[in-house]
Amino acid sequence: MPSVLPDGDPVPASGELPSSALDGLGSRPFGFYVHVPFCVTRCGYCDFNTYTAAELGPGASQRDYASTAIEEVRLARRVLGDAELPVETVFFGGGTPTLLPPDDLVRILHAIDEEFGLAAGAEVSTEANPESVTQETLEVLRDGGFTRMSFGMQSAREHVLAVLDRRHTPGRAAAAVQEARKAGFDHVNLDLIYSTPGETDDDWRASLDAALAAGPDHISAYSLIVEEGTRLAARIRRGELPMPDDDVAADRYLIAEEMLTSAGFRWYEVSNWAVSDEARCRHNLLYWTGGDWWGVGPGAHSHVGGTRWWNVKHPASYAARLAVGESPGYAREELAADDRAVERLMLELRLASGFPLADLRPSARTACARALADGLLDVEPFKRGRAVLTLRGRLLADALIRDLT
Incomplete structure (x- = not known):
């Protein structure tokens, strides 16, 4: 928060x-x-x-x-x-x-x-x-x-x-x-x-x-x-x-x-x-994994169906808006399809279940093959169509995600 x-x-x-x-x-x-x-x-x-x-x-x-x-x-x-x-x-x-x-x-x-x-x-x-x-x-x-x-x-x-x-x-x-x-x-x-x-x-x-x-x-x-x-x-x-x-x-x-x-x-x-x-x-x-949630409270963030918003920060402002029946929302954004795809990759690649190779952008395939050769991705899941981080890959996850996006 x-x-x-x-x-x-x-x-x-x-x-x-x-x-x-x-x-x-x-x-x-x-x-x-x-x-x-x-x-x-x-x-x-x-x-x-x-x-x-x-x-x-x-x-x-x-x-x-x-x-x-x-x-x-x-x-x-x-x-x-x-x-x-x-x-x-x-x-x-x-x-x-x-x-x-x-x-x-x-x-x-x-x-x-x-x-x-x-x-x-x-x-x-x-x-x-x-x-x-x-x-x-x-x-x-x-x-x-x-x-x-x-x-x-x-x-x-x-x-x-x-x-x-x-x-x-x-x-x-x-x-x-x-x-x-x-x-x-x-x-x-x-x-x-x-x-x-x-x-x-x-x-x-x-x-x-x-x-x-x-x-x-x-x-x-x-x-x-x-x-x-x-x-x-x-x-x-x-x-x-x-x-x-x-x-x-x-x-x-x-x-x-x-x-x-x-x-x-x-x-x-x-x-x-x-x-x-x-x-x-x-x-x-x-x-x-891309679910929907409503964030209650000052400064809380929410996400529903590709729209993300965040509440006013201070508890006094938060309480004042709700007291008159108004949303405490401060601002919001609608995520474009490309932004949602990048965010999904950033989050799912950090999971032990990994990310489906078929959903990678064509431009990321070369970087993915290089990551496999460098020992950042696990060979067996890769053969089954999933990019799963090795232990070394977990240490370098942020850099790898940048390469793939």
């Missing part, structure tokens, strides 16, 4: 979508993303659209947020009309969604169910900082229909957490996983970050060991990105910390792959590993 919104065409006050966006509505998977923009403190590396209590200002209230978000759910129903749209996935992200009372999160989920209906077996996830949940709050979420928890662990080393400005203690994430299991959650993810300044290979191995020992069925591991405007970027610019090194990041990725695979996890997207197909994050797969 980036903090700077792009420009685009105006969104009508009604939120009405172009007729082209509604074509085929219901034939593609449909989900909801709910952005909760509140944090106790701002992590030094974070560039997301989040606000501490001191930053909110007048006109925005954490107490009233659930009711405001529900108004956007009702707007979504009006905009999308009477099409039958069972919601296959719901994902609460942030910020820290679990700073809201668990009853508020459940209330938003129930509004989605009332307006659209949750599909049988729907996946309902929420992110959480480990210190923002208790056994009791997790039980309320599970009883209220949530099926999956995702905890921001980041590291098991105290000095690494300090560089990231994370406030939880190293062992808290593992305890939160156990509490989630006790509350009845079958699916639990831990997020990790590698190549933080000051982190060593042994630190990273210790974090992976701790994550595995906690017993999640899904682990996401991301290389630290230094975003302009963050406290971390300022510290690096002043020379207090070194810039993360790409070669170090590649080595850390190889360590992750080795340790996670040895523990029974398998990669299904470049930065995501799961113990089974059932443990994969279905909401993210909806994004990566």
Whole structure:
């Protein structure tokens, strides 16, 4: 949820979508993303659209947020009309969604169910900082229909957490996983970050060991990105910390792959590993495979039928628009067929299932053959008509995707 919104065409006050966006509505998977923009403190590396209590200002209230978000759910129903749209996935992200009372999160989920209906077996996830949940709050979420928890662990080393400005203690994430299991959650993810300044290979191995020992069925591991405007970027610019090194990041990725695979996890997207197909994050797969979703909340992005739009950024502006029955949409764009094809390639090639060779542009065939010869694509899937990244290809995925587009 980036903090700077792009420009685009105006969104009508009604939120009405172009007729082209509604074509085929219901034939593609449909989900909801709910952005909760509140944090106790701002992590030094974070560039997301989040606000501490001191930053909110007048006109925005954490107490009233659930009711405001529900108004956007009702707007979504009006905009999308009477099409039958069972919601296959719901994902609460942030910020820290679990700073809201668990009853508020459940209330938003129930509004989605009332307006659209949750599909049988729907996946309902929420992110959480480990210190923002208790056994009791997790039980309320599970009883209220949530099926999956995702905890921001980041590291098991105290000095690494300090560089990231994370406030939880190293062992808290593992305890939160156990509490989630006790509350009845079958699916639990831990997020990790590698190549933080000051982190060593042994630190990273210790974090992976701790994550595995906690017993999640899904682990996401991301290389630290230094975003302009963050406290971390300022510290690096002043020379207090070194810039993360790409070669170090590649080595850390190889360590992750080795340790996670040895523990029974398998990669299904470049930065995501799961113990089974059932443990994969279905909401993210909806994004990566061209589904439709409505993003609720300030700064949230949505996509329906090739039209993409994004909401106003500040919670006060967001609440003010919905209070008078207007869409909180800030701007939108209609993706041309070529743009959608490029985006599909960018996303699907990062998946373990790969991309069908028959759908490549003719101009990309030579680059694809070169990638195969260079060991970036797996030979056996290639023979069956699919471009699937090798381990080396995963390290160079961004460059390969540029070659193929």
